[in-house]
Amino acid sequence: MGRQVIYDVDYPLTIIGVVDDIQFNSARVALQPTAFLLDESGLDVMAVRLTPAAGAATLAAIDRLWKDSFPTIPVNREFLDDHVRDTYAAERRQGTLLAGFTGLAILIACLGLFGLAAFTAQRRTKEIGLRKVLGAGVPDIVRLLVWQFSKPVMVANLIAWPLAWLGLSRWLQGYAYRIALDPLVFALAGLAALVIAWVTVAGHAARVAASKPMDALRYE
Numbered sequence: 001m002g003r004q005v006i007y008d009v010d011y012p013l014t015i016i017g018v019v020d021d022i023q024f025n026s027a028r029v030a031l032q033p034t035a036f037l038l039d040e041s042g043l044d045v046m047a048v049r050l051t052p053a054a055g056a057a058t059l060a061a062i063d064r065l066w067k068d069s070f071p072t073i074p075v076n077r078e079f080l081d082d083h084v085r086d087t088y089a090a091e092r093r094q095g096t097l098l099a100g101f102t103g104l105a106i107l108i109a110c111l112g113l114f115g116l117a118a119f120t121a122q123r124r125t126k127e128i129g130l131r132k133v134l135g136a137g138v139p140d141i142v143r144l145l146v147w148q149f150s151k152p153v154m155v156a157n158l159i160a161w162p163l164a165w166l167g168l169s170r171w172l173q174g175y176a177y178r179i180a181l182d183p184l185v186f187a188l189a190g191l192a193a194l195v196i197a198w199v200t201v202a203g204h205a206a207r208v209a210a211s212k213p214m215d216a217l218r219y220e
Helices: 056-069 080-087 089-123 125-133 138-172 183-209 213-217
Strands: 004-008 011-014
Touching: 080 089, 089 125, 089 138, 089 183, 125 138, 138 183
Parallel strands: none
Antiparallel strands: 004 011
């Protein structure tokens, strides 16, 4: 502080302070070197930090102070929270849409798994009856059916992981400040898909496996 810099040709400025970096734009724009000039003749913006307890009386006092200091400039007040919310409104809408479509896709997948489990169990009714006659218990049959349905889910995860990684990487490239992709997130997503498949299939498989063996052997 106290040093002088040349702002324009033959126009020296004295440094009176240094502040931390301030990001005025969204995370998509990289932070640029910024200099704040103190020019009372051109002052038209004022930043005020309020405490959580500040109310309408504090805002009214700020408005009066502004009108007394700059009577020709109208007051155009904006809160930082509102500015940040408006800046990322598009990302928030995009996240809401993605969450909705993801939930719909999971619901459709669960219905498909349940229907496929019912169809498979119906086709293998005699096999299930024979397995029970030969000593297989309900947990053994459920475990067999669940494992058979786990294989395509794991294959689907192996296909989806690279595609999701590529898509998320390209999406994050649009931000100057971004997080790094963690493989653990993909592993947890795959585990969640497996758990959903197990819960969807296990209930129906247990009901079929609990039926009487003689009924299954008479099935045509």
